[in-house]
Amino acid sequence: MTGTSPGVVIVGASAAGLAAAETLRRSGHTGTITIIGDEPSAPYDRPPLSKEILSGVWAPDRLPLRSQADLDALGLDARYGRAATGLDPTARTVLLSDGSEAPYDGLIVATGVRPRQLPGAPAHVLRTRDDAMALRGRLGPGRGLVVVGAGFLGAEAAATAAALGTQVTLLEPAPVPLAHAVGEDVGRVLAQAHLDHGVDLRTGITVTEVVPSGVRLEDGSLVEAETVLVAVGSRPNTEWLAGSGLTLDDGVVCDEFSAAAPGVYGAGDVARWHNPLFNTSMRIEHRTNAAEQGMAAARNLLGAQRPYAPVPYFWSDQYDMKIRAYGYLRGHDEVRISEGSLPERKFLAVYRTGGHLTGVLSVGMPPKSTRPWQRAIATRTPWHDVAPTLPPSPTGRAA
Structure with missing residues (x-):
């Protein structure tokens, strides 16, 4: 999909959407790239909202993911402040809230999520x-x-x-x-x-x-x-896809290539895809995954057809704690502390699901401490190869 291709539409001016646009250009796509976002601004970073922005350490002008010059160099047809309201996959057209349409040859859905609300007064x-x-x-x-x-x-x-x-x-x-x-x-x-x-x-x-x-x-x-x-979770932004024929189930359902339909790919928080590394369907709301899946979706849209099989990564900063985790921790069967001390809030925990090592989480440990475990997760290391190197659970049970 290069040269005189009719173009790619990316719905979602997000980290995933921006990563997809940049990858398309790096991969040689010279056709139109239309990026649609419901907020009236270019893509910006969201993890600092609960930390640096909320604390006042950062001013909001530090949030944009790229400078205007960098965005201009991508040659995007940027349509900010307009939400997608519908998709006609037969006509290959995205309908927008201002009544306009965006025709596409390839489509990347990166519309993210929105917060769940509680009944009653505004909060x-x-x-x-x-x-x-x-x-x-x-x-x-x-x-x-x-x-x-x-x-x-x-x-x-x-x-x-x-x-x-x-x-x-x-x-x-x-x-x-x-x-x-x-x-x-x-x-x-x-x-x-x-x-x-x-x-x-x-x-x-x-x-x-x-x-x-x-x-x-x-x-x-x-x-x-x-x-x-x-802060009770989120809902994927998929309502605009109702009646499109795409499968919607807590996100846009995609295969191992992040494909939701011919010529349609999902990326970021909104995408539920089959991760072959863990042999399960997952939807990941983490900044790193958004960028990585945006890149993968763009490459596969252009014909790479490589399975998207990452070891997910997330981090969290709370008080003096730096929390880092690799893998897929949900639904785990056992947790063991590999290094450090729980009471001191300085430790490394590893996770078993079924017969395999599937995750590692560190608190207050140097980044290098997780790297061997990340590699072991990526190679589907059996738990019986890991367990003999681990101390017993400090509580005498699977945590």
């Missing part, structure tokens, strides 16, 4: 630059914040707010935050960090609605709050 969420700036103005000494949801986003926002002197209450329905992803023992360690920094962490708490004075709990009681941040 803050944290997905866009505007979201972060609106919340930032509500934080500081003498201010109060309730965060609903102690996943990675809620935990990062709680940590940032607490560091600014905000009185933070963190509400989580699970008995142990993040246990489903990192294991109970690791989850308890991360939870203790909030308590040690003065956050009022309450687990086993279900919030049913937001009210003007705070949040209502399942038992009918009220947790008063000056400001409420809802």
